[in-house]
Amino acid sequence: MSRALPIGQFFGNVSHRWAADAVVVNRLVHNRARSLPIHAHQAGFVSLMLEGEYRETAGLAQFGYQPFSCVYHPPGMDHRDEVGQSGVTLLTLEFKPELFDAMDFAAVKLRPIIDLSGKRPAWQLMDLYRRISSRTANDLDIESRAVALSFSIVRSSPHVPRDLRSLQRAREFIHAHFADNLTLAQLARSAGVHPVYLGQIFRQEFHETVGEYLNRIRVRAAGEFLANSDLPLSTIALELGFYDQSHFSRVFRQITGTTPGSFRGEYSLHKKTSSHTLNVQKSA
Numbered sequence: 001m002s003r004a005l006p007i008g009q010f011f012g013n014v015s016h017r018w019a020a021d022a023v024v025v026n027r028l029v030h031n032r033a034r035s036l037p038i039h040a041h042q043a044g045f046v047s048l049m050l051e052g053e054y055r056e057t058a059g060l061a062q063f064g065y066q067p068f069s070c071v072y073h074p075p076g077m078d079h080r081d082e083v084g085q086s087g088v089t090l091l092t093l094e095f096k097p098e099l100f101d102a103m104d105f106a107a108v109k110l111r112p113i114i115d116l117s118g119k120r121p122a123w124q125l126m127d128l129y130r131r132i133s134s135r136t137a138n139d140l141d142i143e144s145r146a147v148a149l150s151f152s153i154v155r156s157s158p159h160v161p162r163d164l165r166s167l168q169r170a171r172e173f174i175h176a177h178f179a180d181n182l183t184l185a186q187l188a189r190s191a192g193v194h195p196v197y198l199g200q201i202f203r204q205e206f207h208e209t210v211g212e213y214l215n216r217i218r219v220r221a222a223g224e225f226l227a228n229s230d231l232p233l234s235t236i237a238l239e240l241g242f243y244d245q246s247h248f249s250r251v252f253r254q255i256t257g258t259t260p261g262s263f264r265g266e267y268s269l270h271k272k273t274s275s276h277t278l279n280v281q282k283s284a
Contacts, residue, residue, distance in 0.1 A: 007043040011036050018132045020143040028090040036081040045094040046077045047124040048125050058113050066223040070122035072114045072153050095150040095152020116214030123256040124149050166191040178217045179241045189264040219255045
């Protein structure tokens with residue numbers, strides 16, 4: 001049997017932790033490349049990558065993380081991880097078992113792993129950590145937000161779409177060409193189906209339109225640009241396929257709850273704070 005880690009315990013260094021009765025938020029750092037053994041976690045949790053190189057395998061599913069990739073793991077899910085040469089920094093939100101007392105915990109355990117990258121829970125987790133780090137909210141407010149976020153993730157997880165081959169091909173085409181001016185006809189050709197059928201089945205299985213999915217992927221990529229470059233917003237907008245800066249800002253705010261400029265400023269402050277903390281630790 002694989003090793004089941006108790007809540008709050010991870011491979012790597014937990015550099016910052018905030019805990020309440022039912023939820024725990026961690027900032028997890030691996031400073032070097034390493035391969036982690038197959039293991040599970042007693043608690044369900046969400047992991048969101050801030051920076052670095054990270055790959056996770058759970059059964060037949062593989063997740064190659066990019067900055068701001070976000071994945072939900074049900075309790076007891078066996079997985080193994082590969083940390084790249086640059087290390088990795090992750091945010092995690094753990095849900096204690098008692099949080100699910102009002103639900104069927106056995107059903108919670110059977111729910112599958114789910115990719116939340118670019119979806120609202122990922123940005124809400126970022127916002128939650130910003131509130132914790134900046135101390136702009138009291139503990140009750142943070143706990144209530146964390147519990148609400150946990151329930152929204154667990155309740156949505158049974159609706160994970162099936163990996164139908166046509167939809168998988170369409171999604172892969174979007175990920176490979178998201179900065180292009182895509183059309184439904186192009187996607188349908190890549191998937192080998194009729195455009196009308198693709199539009200209907202995509203929304204039925206993923207609970208969003210093809211255009212909404214494309215915007216999520218573009219906004220995730222925009223988060224990476226904003227965090228790691230000084231490119232003007234107008235340049236980022238054109239690089240990622242938005243009509244113009246106004247369109248980019250409107251879509252970014254709709255999905256993340258904040259403007260691109262505010263996001264860049266907040267993430268820059270986060271990196272400076274993290275760097276200062278690391279320097280203090282080294283000099284101690």
